[in-house]
Amino acid sequence: APAAVRGQERGQGLVLVVEGNPEMNRFLAESLAPECRVATAFDGREGLEAVRTLRPDVILTDIMMPTMGGDQFVRAIRADPEFDATPIVVLTANADEDLRVELLRAGAQDYLMKPFVAEEIRARLGNLMTLKRARDVLRETLASQGQDLAALAEEVSVRQRELTAANRAKDEFLSTLSHELRTPVTGVLAWLWMLRQGQLDAESTARAIETMDGSVRSLVRIIDDLLDVSRITRGQLRFELAPLSLVPIMQAAVDAVRPPADAKGIRLVTVMDPEVGLVRGDAGRLQQVASNLLANAIKFTPHGGRVELRLERRGSEARVMVSDTGVGIRREFLPRVFERFSQADASTTRDHGGLGLGLAIVRHLVEFHGGSVAAQSAGPNQGATFTVTLPLAGPPDAAIAASPPAPAEPAEAVSAPTLAGLRVLVVDDEADTREALQVLLEGAGAEVGGSASVADTLEVLRHWTPEVLVADIAMPSEDGYALLRQVRAREPAEGGDVPVLALTAYAGAEDRRRALTAGFQDYLAKPVDPPTLVRAIAKLAKDRRRAERGKRRRSDLPRDTRAKTILLVEDDPGTREYGRAVLEQSGYRVRTARSGEEGLRVWAAHRKEIDLVVTDLVMLPGRGGVKVWQTVHQQRADVPVIVLSGYPLVAEMLEAKNQGVVECLEKPVEPEHLAAAVRRALAQAEAR
Known part of the structure; x- marks a missing residue:
């Protein structure tokens, strides 16, 4: 058996001496012990056992040994991949050059001729151990870096898969968006062509107008959803919070989706607890939540189905549940149902339309209000239930200004007032929009002028004084805010006190706030329902005339x-x-x-x-x-x-x-x- 390790501390390198001559073995061990740790063996077989047991840093072996010679010993070590890099130095008294070359080819790093000087052997072994340590450090570093590289490669692979999925989702979304935009536009173009050709009777003309109106409103909803998602991702969605009753808000949402439900023969059912209490929220956004859930239920419920909205109180929370008898949701898709651009599959998009934005918007709006939303479905063709939970604001007597706004009456249900004899100036750099507004207002009885810029408007005001000014905000050179400032700088007799209505495609709550704060008397977002625009203009004119009558009476x-x-x-x-x-x-x-x-x-x-x-x-x-x-x-x-x-x-x-x-x-x-x-x-x- 090999002798025990002797020499310096364990931090030193270990040299295995394999020498058959006991005296030479002892001499070598004693010569090396001051510089390193030493273990000894007396033949090749014993040396192999010591190599596997002790894992030395350097091996020093004689060439002539019993049982297994030095050359066989070297080849046996090199045959083991675990020790193929361990330095080996061979001692020999044979001056045969061919033997030395053969030993080097077999895997020995060096050889020494007997007799030798102890200092020389210590120096050579020291150099080999230094190289061995450097090689070990390099191997460990490469192994560590290899692990890091493997982890990095895996991360890159994951990112690549995510990017591939994102690109696929983007492509699918763009394809869906193209479909959702082109479909209504195609119908509008077809009906317009037939109208120009004079091919339609009165009934078909009415149908064409109704279809084009629905198509345009569909496009507006798509734009609104895209803008909402953009504002959500940038953190720019604004809310007007106040204590609210949910009952009129839910009823307004139901009324808004009743026409498409009636068109599909779907029965809309409401079960609402009038004593559910108050929540602190934005009335418009909460109505949007309910409308999106109801519209989603109607879209995925077949003809003759049933959609129910239930409002109830559970402890300190209000709960809104929208359930349907529709196509249901696959279990594996439920966790992704509130993700943006998410559709169960491409066929869903084709069969039912939509961009996959409505439910994502619902989730963001509900979470902003401190609530949660969840979806349940027993599977395909089993219907679905969406549950919104909102924290209550407290008992009604603790609320301030708790009365909710009344739901807006549909524009179609209110006849627009006449603008007979009213002077209106329309300012818009888009010629088509300006001309359409002029024709619309003239049809309501107004005397209408038009201008395309701030400079044109100021020139018009030199010789014609409108009673109401309708102005776009986004115009080249000078915008609507510059127009308002320059109009207000004029004397009242020169139109300086004319009420100004902002009519703009900037449709956010912050845009409305900025316009009203700047001094516009009213604000409407494009596209606007014609009756809504006519009513707004009529109201501004009425308010102005009332103010003028008050001024005339005041001094008397x-x-x-x-x-x-x-x-x-x-x-x-x-x-x-x-x-x-x-x-x-x-x-x-x-x-x-x-x-x-x-x-x-x-x-x-x-x-x-x-x-x-x-x-x-x-x-x-x-x-x-x-x-x-x-x-x-x-x-x-x-x-x-x-x-x-x-x-x-x-x-x-x-x-x-x-x-x-x-x-x-x-x-x-x-x-x-x-x-x-x-x-x-x-x-x-x-x-x-």
């Missing part, structure tokens, strides 16, 4: 029967001008101030004639809004104060309520809401 009335005087304190120029226009159109006399300090000066000079104060809360320099309402309350407690704020500052508003403030309005404030708040405050003041 005794002080206590004149139009009320309002002090408006607001540092933002756009909001200030917007507020002034709204209040003046409502028949009030308005004094304005640009800061809290200026507001106090105006108040000091005119406090005997001021009937109401509207003041910003926190955007004024030095939070001057607080000082304004406190001063007004101290000096004339009979004057009501309305506070405006861009932030839901509950503590400040509660404090304000105790110091003469009758109402707190969050910006942006709709024109009708501001006017209504002023009317309420003045009526309450007169009743005291």
Whole structure:
């Protein structure tokens, strides 16, 4: 058996000495021990056992040994892949060059001729051990890097598969989008061609108009869905939160989808608990959630089926469930049903249409409201149920302004008023749009002018004064905001006070907020229903005429029967001008101030004639809004104060309520809401 290892600490390299002569074996071991650890063996077979057991760093072997010679020993070691790189040095007293060449070919790294000097053998073995250690480090490094490379290769492979799937989804989506856009456009083009050819009778013409109307509305829904997804991914979807009752919101959603349900003979059933309570949310977005779920159910339910909307309370949550008797959902697809662009398969898209966006939008809207949405289905042809859970806002008596907005009445159900004799100027750089609007408004009885730019509009105003101006916002060179500023810079006799309606393809909530804040009297998003546009123009004209009648009467009335005087304190120029226009159109006399300090000066000079104060809360320099309402309350407690704020500052508003403030309005404030708040405050003041 090989001798025990002897020599320096275990951190040193290990040399295996294989020498048949006991004296030479001992001499070699003693010579090497000061520099490294040493193990010994006395023939080739014993040496092989020691190699496998001890795994030495270097092997030093004699060529002439009993049982197994040195040359056989070298070949046996090199035959084992585990030790094919272990350095071997051969000792020989034979000067035969052919033998030395044969040993080197067999796998020996070096050889030494006997007799030798101990220092030489220590130096040679030391060099080999250094090389061995360097080789081991390199091998470990390569192995580690190989693992890293393998992991990297796997990650690249995963990413490649994901990219391939994403590209496939993109291609499928673009193909579906092309189909969804081209299908209604094809119908519109076909009907238009037949109309131009004069081939249609009255009944067919009516059908053509109805079909084209439905096709255009379908395109608008696609655009709206794409815009919503874009806003969601960029975090730009805006919400107007307030305590709401879900019952009228759900009913409005049901009413909106009733026509397509009736067209398929689908029975719409509603089961709603009127005492479900209030949620804090955006009424429009929550109606969108319900409408999307109902539209999805109707789309996947065959003719004569049933769709049910159920609203109930479960503990501290409101639950909305939409169930159908439709085609159902495969179990493996359920986890992906709320993913964007997700369709069960291509045939689903072909059979039922859609981009796979509606349910993804539902998930994002519900999660923003702090709720959750889930889908259940027993499988194909077993129908499906979608459940939305929303946290309740608290008991009704704890809510502020909890009354929900009434659902909008369909445009078709309300006849548009006449614009007979009304002068309207349409500003739009798109000639086709401008001409279509002019023809539409002329058909409603208006006298209509048109211009394509800000410069053209200002030129028109030199010789013709409209009663309402309808302006696009996105125009080359100068946009609608520049137009509004330049119109307002003119004298009233030159059209400077004409009400301006923004009609724009920028259809987001933030776009509406910006337009109203800048001073537009109203805002409509393209495409707009013609009756809606006509009604909006008629309302602006009516409000303006009422304001003008109030101005004409004001100077002839005794002080206590004149139009009320309002002090408006607001540092933002756009909001200030917007507020002034709204209040003046409502028949009030308005004094304005640009800061809290200026507001106090105006108040000091005119406090005997001021009937109401509207003041910003926190955007004024030095939070001057607080000082304004406190001063007004101290000096004339009979004057009501309305506070405006861009932030839901509950503590400040509660404090304000105790110091003469009758109402707190969050910006942006709709024109009708501001006017209504002023009317309420003045009526309450007169009743005291």
